[in-house]
Amino acid sequence: MATNTQITENYAVKILIVDDKQANLLAMGELLKNPGYEITKVDSGESALRCILKNEFAVILLDVQMPGLDGFETAALIRQREKSRNTPIIFITAAGKNHELMEKGYALGAVDYIFKPIEPSFLKTKVSVFVELHRRAVEAKKLTQSNQELEQFAYIASHDLQEPLRKIRSFSELLAKRYKGQLDSDADDFIYYITDGVTRMQRLIEGLLTFSRVTTQGNPLIETNFNHLIKETLAMIDIKIKETGSKITVGPLPVLKVDPGQMMQVFQNLILNAIKFKGQDDPVIHIKAEKKSVQGQDGWQFAVIDNGIGINLSQKDRIFKIFQRLHLRNEYPGEGMGLAISKKIIERHQGRIWIDSPGEGKGSTLLFFLPCQDASQEQCQE
Amino acid sequence: MNNDNRLKSIEILYIEDDPGDIRLTQEVLKDTKIKIKLNVVTNGKDALAYLNREGEFATALRPDLIWLDLNLPAMDGRDVLQAIKQDEHLKTIPVVILTTSAANEDIARTYALGANCYVTKPVGLEAFAKMVEQIEGFWFTVVKFPPKM
Numbered sequence: 438m439a440t441n442t443q444i445t446e447n448y449a450v451k452i453l454i455v456d457d458k459q460a461n462l463l464a465m466g467e468l469l470k471n472p473g474y475e476i477t478k479v480d481s482g483e484s485a486l487r488c489i490l491k492n493e494f495a496v497i498l499l500d501v502q503m504p505g506l507d508g509f510e511t512a513a514l515i516r517q518r519e520k521s522r523n524t525p526i527i528f529i530t531a532a533g534k535n536h537e538l539m540e541k542g543y544a545l546g547a548v549d550y551i552f553k554p555i556e557p558s559f560l561k562t563k564v565s566v567f568v569e570l571h572r573r574a575v576e577a578k579k580l581t582q583s584n585q586e587l588e589q590f591a592y593i594a595s596h597d598l599q600e601p602l603r604k605i606r607s608f609s610e611l612l613a614k615r616y617k618g619q620l621d622s623d624a625d626d627f628i629y630y631i632t633d634g635v636t637r638m639q640r641l642i643e644g645l646l647t648f649s650r651v652t653t654q655g656n657p658l659i660e661t662n663f664n665h666l667i668k669e670t671l672a673m674i675d676i677k678i679k680e681t682g683s684k685i686t687v688g689p690l691p692v693l694k695v696d697p698g699q700m701m702q703v704f705q706n707l708i709l710n711a712i713k714f715k716g717q718d719d720p721v722i723h724i725k726a727e728k729k730s731v732q733g734q735d736g737w738q739f740a741v742i743d744n745g746i747g748i749n750l751s752q753k754d755r756i757f758k759i760f761q762r763l764h765l766r767n768e769y770p771g772e773g774m775g776l777a778i779s780k781k782i783i784e785r786h787q788g789r790i791w792i793d794s795p796g797e798g799k800g801s802t803l804l805f806f807l808p809c810q811d812a813s814q815e816q817c818q819e
Numbered sequence: 820m821n822n823d824n825r826l827k828s829i830e831i832l833y834i835e836d837d838p839g840d841i842r843l844t845q846e847v848l849k850d851t852k853i854k855i856k857l858n859v860v861t862n863g864k865d866a867l868a869y870l871n872r873e874g875e876f877a878t879a880l881r882p883d884l885i886w887l888d889l890n891l892p893a894m895d896g897r898d899v900l901q902a903i904k905q906d907e908h909l910k911t912i913p914v915v916i917l918t919t920s921a922a923n924e925d926i927a928r929t930y931a932l933g934a935n936c937y938v939t940k941p942v943g944l945e946a947f948a949k950m951v952e953q954i955e956g957f958w959f960t961v962v963k964f965p966p967k968m
């Protein structure tokens with residue numbers, strides 16, 4: 438319990454007990470008494486339905502034998518209401534184990550049965566399991582929501598930040614163009630620092646925008662031939678490849694369901710990184726994929742292997758964080774966005790990305806695993 | 820040939836509320852070869868008054884080209900565009916949308932309303948100057964305008 442108090446103590450979980458006998462209601466209420474629970478007791482199916490309209494319950498304890506609406510009829514009506522469609526119902530009955538009865542209950546959406554006389558610890562445990570499930574569902578919902586809000590925020594912020602920045606940049610550039618060399622050398626320096634800073638900030642914001650767009654504006658996943666995708670990617674960065682004398686070889690690649698635009702972005706980032714962090718020799722890069730099964734999940738493991746400066750593996754997680762750089766800007770320019778964006782894209786595809794290196798100066802290998810999205814095995818065949 | 824435009828300066832109506840963008844455009848136009856008279860209004864109401872030569876704009880000349888920002892206070896750029904394109908006398912004036920928005924729905928919607936071209940304001944002085952130059956180059960040397968009424 439203690440582990441969860443931090444996030445759950447600010448609200449009590451609602452439990453509904455329905456039983457036509459006051460004595461039973463009282464007894465069960467006493468039994469379940471817990472500061473984390475808010476217990477509502479009603480003595481008929483009709484009142485239960487009224488309660489459900491107004492509240493969201495973690496679990497409903499429902500007596501089967503009641504005058505008026507009995508437990509089964511009540512359960513059927515509870516299931517018809519949108520709000521309570523998935524609320525767990527535990528039937529409580531004195532009828533003894535009767536298979537026919539139990540089946541009827543399960544068909545109506547019961548999740549469990551408790552037989553009278555009630556064993557106190559048994560009831561408590563069952564209820565606490567459903568309470569815990571409910572709390573987790575609520576937390577998960579909240580997390581998803583706040584994630585979405587954060588992404589939306591990043592998108593709006595970066596979009597709106599661009600506007601004033603555009604102005605600072607244009608006018609400082611205009612200042613530089615008109616007055617460079619006409620003021621003193623200090624002024625020229627200052628103007629340089631302003632334009633340089635603004636240009637960089639702009640790249641950061643563009644990066645942030647791209648980062649937030651990975652999930653907010655991603656395209657649907659479609660069957661994509663990676664052999665074609667790589668060809669297109671290489672064509673896009675052809676100038677850079679030629680300029681740097683890079684040699685790139687590509688092994689046979691699979692067909693997988695992905696967002697092709699995003700996947701091209703990943704390969705472009707990884708290849709440009711391999712070129713940027715080159716060692717003494719011209720870059721030699723090999724791209725390959727092999728079929729793998731990771732934790733029982735079939736998929737493909739891609740590798741981009743280079744002969745560059747390599748990496749100290751103690752830094753291997755840092756490089757995937759947004760805005761993180763391992764080198765001085767004047768050694769290796771860049772804003773530290775490429776790998777963070779790639780990671781987010783791979784995670785959107787339920788995959789994972791990591792780096793391996795035999796050590797500094799010995800090249801590095803960027804690896805990522807993409808699971809086959811469909812259960813259909815075809816997907817995983819070449 | 821209906822090229823007497825070339826002799827007098829070319830009239831542009833620039834509908835833009837951002838003083839920075841107005842100034843920047845003016846500065847960039849200073850360096851341009853083509854003789855352009857940039858007339859600026861900062862809201863949609865003034866734009867329509869200008870085009871219809873009402874009030875203080877009674878002596879305004881009919882522009883050869885309209886540059887229109889989409890995000891205007893009160894009467895939005897889209898409304899201004901619609902008003903121009905639904906007006907028998909005004910609809911032949913080419914309208915260039917100049918905006919920061921690169922949203923597909925804005926692009927689609929403004930073309931549907933009859934915009935003649937859609938340009939996203941670029942970042943950086945050089946790119947901005949180049950854009951102005953290209954707009955000029957296209958509209959004032961490549962394109963033939965509709966005859967003046």
